[in-house]
Amino acid sequence: MAEKFYVTTPIYYVNDVPHIGHAYTTLACDVISRYKRSRGFDVYFLTGTDEHGQKVETAANANGETPLELADRVVKRFQSLWEKLNISNDDFIRTTQERHKKTVTEQFLKLQAKGDIYLGEYEDWYCTPCETFWTETQLHDGSCPDCGRETTKLKEESYFFRMSSYGDQLIKHIEENPDFIQPKSRRNEIISFIREGLRDLSISRTSFSWGIPAPGNEKHVIYVWFDALTNYISALGYPDDKDGLFEKFWPVNAHVIGKDILRFHAVYWPTFLMAAGIPLPKKVFAHGWWTVEGQKMSKSLRNVIEPNMLADKYGVDPIRYFLLREVPFGLDGDFSHSSLISRINSDLANDLGNLLSRSTAMLGKYFDGVLPAPGPNDEIDKAFTGRFGPANEKIDKLYDDMAFNKVLQTIWELISAANKYIDETAPWSLAKDPAQQQRLGTVLYNLLEAQRLIALQITPFMPDTGAKILEILGVNPNTTLQNNDSWGELAAGTEIAKAAPLFPRIEAGE
Ligand code: ME8
Secondary structure (H helix, E strand, O other), rough: OOEEEEEEEEEEEEEOOHHHHOOOHHHHHHHHHHHHEEEOOHHHHHHEEOOOHHHHHHHHHHHHHHHHHHHHHHHHHHHHHHHHHOOOOOEEEOOHHHHHHHHHHHHHHHHHHHOOEEEEEEEEEEEOOOOOEEEEOOOEEEEEEOOOOOOOOEEEEEEEEHHHHHHHHHHHHHOOOOEEEOOOHHHHOOOOOOOOOOOOEOOOOOOOOOOOEEEOOOEEEEEEHHHHHHHHHOOOOOOOOOOOOHHHOOOOEEEEEEHHHHHHHHHHHHHHHHHHHHOOOOOOEEOOOOOOOOEEEOOOOOOOOEEEEEEEHHHHHHHHHHHHOOOOOOOEEEEEEHHHHHHHHHHHHHHHHHHHHHHHHHHHHHOOEOOOOOOOHHHHHHHHOOOOHHHHHHHHHHHHOHHHHHHHHHHHHHHHHHHHHHHHHHHHOOOHHHHHHHHHHHHHHHHHHHHHHHHHHHHOOHHHHHHHHHHHHOOOOOOOOOOOOOOOOOOOOEEEOOOOOOOOOOOOOO
16 A cells, blocks of 8 residues: 655635745645655645634724635635645645534544643733734743734633643653654754743633634634644544545644744644644644845735746746755745846756757757667766666655755756766767767767656656656656656657757846
């Protein structure tokens, strides 16, 4: 039976429209999903939207619409963007769906029956935009330590989750499972947060009504994180599991999130799961933060980068490539149009595009576009062709660490090696000597076969480009890596026409 792989994005709030930050996380999950499928895994890739809470209620009131009308309107912007960016999610969960509400209600009842949810009273400093309570000591000069805005003291009846009972068990889990929180640099931050002592967590509100009612006490709505985090199991049909998805895909292989919501995923969520007796996620990966031309992205600075606009201007595949190539996953990065343009011109138009047009042009010129059978490999050929097996193995390991930029670096080392192989073997000189005809055929075969393997590795990042290269090479564009990643599968006799440039160069200022 195929190995399974379950990966999730955060569910995005519907009170904001999608920008490159959201696209980044979703793209990363898409790339790893496509890679794992190509390797024969049975993949479940989940994304969705977080639709409850005070912010949505307030925004809807201000617009003169109901919260659900607002959610219905904004969710389409996410869904159409994912379609445009070629996102291959298997499911899309909305927290307003019945399937989700049912799971949250059942979780609540289960933990309440166990004594892990109890009714108490809450008093603390509340940041409305962040929907987060802070203790007095966490505030920065009285303001929210996350967003810097004003906080207000709130006291209300609230249900609490007995998070304080689970701190020791969670530390033990983190210590015994070194891959649980990634990147590693973030583990210590979480461990010290837990060591400071976990307080019981307020998980309901009476101050607004847009949410899932607390069962049996409907003046409370279930507070946003208890609601939102549960999406990862409600989408699988927990607890009824009529379709067997939970049984098959849980525990999740990776929750991919931004560093802003690591604590919720690495502390709150695992303790909810422990209380419910559900196994913990295998990995929580917190990636870094994008700024734009050196500044924080924000509506008020009017510098929000809309992926729709970028895709229209530069094409979907270049954007997909750029976001994952530019910055090591896990570190912060800065978006600038000039670095995007320079990557498109140098990596895509020059390195990748020229390689294909040069080699297909030579095949046309020297062999009428019909791929010759290769003769024996010289030392120089062996050095080149021998790179691909180890590179495939290296890439597979890099995916386990979500090191997307290193995967791309490794692929681009192969592309550079291919360009260098052309320069070193100088096919144009071989072509002058009829005695070198077989040697010339070997060189061209190796070059084009190399590009078949390169295209297979490129496809998770740039699905259209990968398919296009495979088609040019006369290979079925749906070919996967599994069983097709060893050297020498390109069939002699295949007709390969001269390829048009894959990526037009972009002049600065265009
Ligand atoms: O937090 N750089 O939703 P959200 C990189 N609903 N990534 C960014 C980013 C940036 N500048 N801005 C946003 C929520 N992101 C909750 C989640 S999950 C159970 C509930 C990405 O709409 C990043 O993945 O605020 C971040 O974690 C997420 O968007 C926050 O999305």
